[in-house]
Amino acid sequence: MKSTRTLKAAGLVLIAVVLGMLTVQGSYALWNTSTGANLGTVQAASFQVDLADAVTGQHTNMTTANGTAATLALTTMPAGVIIPGDSTSATYAGVQVTNLSDAGGDFTIRATTSAPVVRTGSSLAGSLVIKVVTATTLAQCSQADTFKNAVPNAPAAVDISKGATGAFCFQITLDASMPANLSGQTAQIAIPITVNQL
């Protein structure tokens, strides 16, 4: 009797142990810890270049709000007609270029003009003599001496550091060979300016 009860008890214990082993299966965790680096947020600078008319002072950002290239109509000086072949009969214009980037470090740009394009009055294109030079001040734009070494239609370039300005001056004259039947016509000249980060 006693031995029978003993055997029964032993049998029950054995089962319990087996169950315990089965339910303990799964992954185990070891020690681990972590700490933050507290790096913060890195921000990119803007790429803002301002153009200003030498005569009117009108400003525009080179890029419009929708990301397209802006156009700045320059006022010529002096106003009036240009006489073909007369070097003293010229009209001038100028634009100031300002590097407005908020870059944290050095950020120098190079502004470069491209070949002038006559948009209207294209018949005058062959007679227009357009010179583009760089200058340190806009006041130089109305002085003939500023252009004495310039090559017609040649590009000009100026490097402008962050927060600084540069200037392009334009001189337009008429070639002496301009046909007389073109007298009285007007022309609109577009001069592209491209700015690149150096």
Added chain:
Amino acid sequence: MNKFAKGAIATGVGVILLVGGGGTLATWNQTNTASMGSVVAGNLNLSSAAGVWTNAAGTVVNVASYKVVPGDVLTYKQTLTVTLTGDLMTAKLSVDGATAANGFDTNATVATTFATPDKPGTPVVPGTAVTTDTVLLPTTTPQVINATTTFTFKKSTTAQVATNASVNLNAIGYRLDQQAPVNSNNL
């Protein structure tokens, strides 16, 4: 049957009955103290000191106000203190929460590396790289590991791509994981 026999038989039966009635028996026993001593747990800890950002020129910058441009490389350096104790303790160090330079798309990269400190002298002996495969061992005093995170704004970025972009790097951290000892239990 005489009286003596009857008495003896009665006593014998009584004695037998007493013996068969159970009860505990006391046998020799002895106790002794095991003197096993104390079991002390080891330690695993990781802490980071404040870091410093510098630009490619080596100038310390405040990332909250410094604006990057294509070609910029910002470097963040900070020291980590690793505490490992335990006779079978080993651990590995890794970067936690690493992120791509999201606001910059593919125009910037973020990378973190670890190394032991340079050994001063003439010449200075550069520290040894600590990778995610490097097994760190216990030391009697906490060990220092230098963490370096580099943000690179690719110079090949064109037009006005990623101007005014930003990337939040605050999710990046460091993780220290104990490695399982040989013959470890599964409890």
